[in-house]
């Protein structure tokens with residue numbers, strides 16, 4: 001395993017992964033990305049001339065484009081980060097989610113089969129397990145929790161996971177699946193909770209909290225997700241699913257208040273808005289399998305991770321202001337128009 005095709009490497013987690021892997025492994029990495037609204041080569045300017053890194057613009061739904069990249073770069077491994085990744089956008093329109101997340105994954109699996117590659121890792125999400133009860137804190141998602149999808153996003157990710165499982169069992173292909181909880185950290189697109197709330201605070205705008213703000217998410221610093229993926233890629237057992245989490249559950253409202261406090265602002269900037277339809281109440285991950293089997297654990301506690309994240313957005317105002325202009329404005333007004341009365 002040496003030459004890795006990192007699909008979706010210009011997005012939030014993919015770009016953090018590329019930098020982490022260049023520093024911590026000897027792999028050669030080809031970033032294969034369509035550059036949708038979420039893909040941004042500015043995330044990678046610090047390593048763009050690294051000898052072990054190369055960018056190829058391409059779409060995972062186009063088999064010939066993937067095959068060309070695989071052939072020209074002697075690829076032996078694929079890590080699939082490429083996806084439409086935002087639940088709210090999947091509610092506004094599911095088509096692109098089905099195209100990229102389901103059809104695109106299928107294309108990659110066909111390439112894995114036809115070209116007899118060494119390994120394939122599907123970067124999935126804890127959202128495929130649905131929602132946990134808020135009052136039963138002892139219940140967590142394990143790898144055997146049934147798939148129960150409530151949003152078009154999670155349904156598309158679960159469909160991809162099921163295809164991965166089928167291609168492993170039917171064709172004996174070397175496929176691993178990781179299911180991680182909510183990530184946060186540098187370069188996250190400011191449509192997701194944490195960067196959106198930081199940007200809104202810095203802009204002096206109201207912070208839109210869905211419903212009663214009591215939905216619960218488990219938060220993991222992005223670099224810890226990257227280290228877990230490397231562990232699973234290197235030592236994980238083919239055909240297995242590995243949950244990845246931070247053992248770090250938070251009510252949304254408490255995260256929002258923490259961000260305001262860190263930026264020296266008060267809670268009167270919070271605006272409760274109409275809830276997201278089908279909003280999952282609680283996510284919480286049991287990551288004892290990856291801990292016990294592969295010896296992985298997160299390196300960052302939440303206080304460190306959130307401080308680094310807030311500092312990054314403070315220092316990189318130009319980055320987030322740029323991505324929040326243009327198309328973003330159209331999305332923002334469409335998503336929040338009916339929520340804010």
Ligand code: NAD
Nearest residue numbers: 008010011012013034035036038039059060082083085183
């Ligand atoms: P992101 O939206 O920031 O980035 C997605 C990237 O995929 C972008 O660079 C985009 O240009 C690229 N892409 C989209 N469609 C493509 C296509 N057809 N062909 C090639 N490239 C394409 O997403 P992210 O937050 O970095 O998430 C990466 C992966 O991790 C996704 O598969 C997501 O489901 C999964 N995941 C995310 C989280 C999270 O909290 N963000 C948690 C668990 C799992």
Ligand code: TYD
Nearest residue numbers: 087182191192193194208209210215217252
């Ligand atoms: P998000 O970052 O979209 O991740 P996911 O839905 O995949 O977990 O949202 C995290 C939580 O924050 C989720 O419960 C929805 C909530 N949320 C808000 O309250 N307001 C917002 O403006 C956004 C984007 C999210």
